[in-house]
Amino acid sequence: MSDTSQQDLIYAVYPDLAGKRVVVTGGGSGIGAELVAAFAGQGARVWFLDIAEEAGRALAASLAESVDGPRHAPRFIKCDLTDLAALKAAFEDIEGEAGGVDILLNNAANDDRHDIEEVTPAYWENRMNVNLRHQFFCSQAVIPGMKKQGDGVILNFGSISWHLPHTELSLYMTAKAAIEGMTRGMARDLGKYGIRASTVVPGAVRTPRQQALWHTPEEEARILAGQCLPARVEMQDVAALSLFLASSNGRRCSGREYFVDAGWYGA
Numbered sequence: 001m002s003d004t005s006q007q008d009l010i011y012a013v014y015p016d017l018a019g020k021r022v023v024v025t026g027g028g029s030g031i032g033a034e035l036v037a038a039f040a041g042q043g044a045r046v047w048f049l050d051i052a053e054e055a056g057r058a059l060a061a062s063l064a065e066s067v068d069g070p071r072h073a074p075r076f077i078k079c080d081l082t083d084l085a086a087l088k089a090a091f092e093d094i095e096g097e098a099g100g101v102d103i104l105l106n107n108a109a110n111d112d113r114h115d116i117e118e119v120t121p122a123y124w125e126n127r128m129n130v131n132l133r134h135q136f137f138c139s140q141a142v143i144p145g146m147k148k149q150g151d152g153v154i155l156n157f158g159s160i161s162w163h164l165p166h167t168e169l170s171l172y173m174t175a176k177a178a179i180e181g182m183t184r185g186m187a188r189d190l191g192k193y194g195i196r197a198s199t200v201v202p203g204a205v206r207t208p209r210q211q212a213l214w215h216t217p218e219e220e221a222r223i224l225a226g227q228c229l230p231a232r233v234e235m236q237d238v239a240a241l242s243l244f245l246a247s248s249n250g251r252r253c254s255g256r257e258y259f260v261d262a263g264w265y266g267a
């Protein structure tokens with residue numbers, strides 16, 4: 001029988017991830033924080049960018065101080081990714097310190113709800129900037145180095161939301177749908193340089209933000225009824241897929257969408 005328990009996952013070890021230079025955007029909390037911990041746990045050198053300074057510093061400190069802590073303490077850089085000058089400066093900082101990036105995890109996003117009739121042009125811009133634009137420009141920042149070394153992995157984080165009939169999320173869904181197209185384009189252009197690009201598509205993942213803002217017993221029942229597997233997707237499940245795709249075990253995976261959603265086709 002398959003495992004539908006909520007027990008902690010023990011990650012597979014991918015020896016080629018040790019020493020890899022990894023950047024995680026939005027790594028201060030939620031799935032991003034789990035990605036930081038999971039890649040650092042493989043012995044990778046991790047830099048993570050987030051607008052949330054307190055959470056970012058607290059995560060960096062807790063990982064550096066943990067008893068069986070990672071080989072390389074992850075480094076937090078405060079950055080508002082909607083500010084393209086700040087984004088560029090952050091990647092120049094990483095480039096100066098690391099000499100390049102091997103793996104980019106474009107994870108930062110914001111899924112605030114909105115009513116279509118209240119959307120202004122400024123709000124439209126803001127939603128595209130926080131959910132879509134930075135994925136392109138963070139990728140653009142690391143591509144020259146990846147090309148030079150003939151190797152690199154870009155994982156763009158999409159969302160199940162637009163594959164299902166969600167409400168009050170039309171701009172987020174627009175951005176997340178675009179990410180899949182953008183990723184296919186990138187993969188096609190970059191494959192010849194040894195660079196892989198894929199979209200990771202999480203389902204309804206139990207994160208602190210989701211639990212705090214939108215969790216109700218009715219919502220929990222709706223999600224479980226809609227999924228093929230009667231168990232919630234945890235942040236570790238998303239990190240486990242990301243580790244595989246970023247490692248050499250995923251060397252023939254590019255240009256596609258990889259879902260980790262417990263088979264959520266229901267409404």
Ligand SMILES: NC(=O)c1ccc[n+]([C@@H]2O[C@H](COP(=O)([O-])OP(=O)(O)OC[C@H]3O[C@@H](n4cnc5c(N)ncnc54)[C@H](O)[C@@H]3O)[C@@H](O)[C@H]2O)c1
Binds near residue numbers: 031052111202
């Ligand atoms: N949680 C889910 O159920 C779910 C479902 C589908 C897709 N996803 C996707 O997975 C990824 C992670 O989701 P999550 O639930 O962990 O999100 P989250 O909101 O819990 O965390 C996102 C992180 O991004 C950071 N961030 C937001 N705006 C930023 C900015 N302008 N500059 C820098 N950092 C910024 C936040 O501070 C936060 O630390 C996102 O791409 C999201 O769209 C999540």
